[in-house]
Amino acid sequence: MPIATNLHLGHDNTAYPDAYYVRQNKDQFVSTLHSQGAWQPGEQHLAPAAGLLLAEIERRLPSDKLISRVTFDVLGVIHSGPFTVDVQVVRPGRSIELVEARMCHGDQVSVHARVWRLSASDTTSVEGLEWNPLPPPESLHPLAFSSIWDGGFIATLEARRGGDNRAGRGQSWLRTTTPLVAGEVDPPVAHFLKLVDTANGLAVRQQPDRVFFANVDLTVHFIRQPVAGWVGFDTRVSFGPTGLGETFSVLSDIHGPVGTAAQSLTLRLR
16 A cells, blocks of 8 residues: 555545554554554654664564663654654674664654663572552552543553652553554564653653753663563653753563663743
């Protein structure tokens, strides 16, 4: 099905699949309104875009190694409409490898992902954590996330939030039943990762109509591979005095902490 528009599928109130993307062929996709970002209606949210890039790495470059770190750099507007995903091995190795993926809109790269994958070994005898477990999702309060943020992506999420959350600090859980690609099953880590970029909107320090605080990157470190389902966030948001900020989260699945996420923020007063 050729796409002759650079807008999300569903932008004109026509029917679109219950998925963030539709695959056109091996490396070509088109976004649906479910992937719409929160800052501008004609762009994609980084969260599902990041999930898709990792999913394509896992599908096209399968490996028995474990995902240790994933970094996404946003190089421009993540345009709605058609795009391609390229993947390649940067540093091959039997125990350690570096792979990457790029989301391209014609000649423009909007998101560049790099993934370190490491060989697995049994280290249960030295396992240890310095992060406290989150309260379970059912113990937190339902959150109408769309009452805080606009966009089709946010509308696909079920959210829960701690009752003692405050500006710049909070605990939350998110999940969604919306797959990355219509008719396809998400790879487990990609299913988890596609929600992680929401961290920057979960413990808002200043209201977005007063301060613009978009993130220009997302870096996730894992200490174990997460299971799909609920994604937990123990989040801190910090604003500096010269236009810089950071959102930092300890990430959890239903079995406990799995790693951390950090986002570099550009701050601009409205």
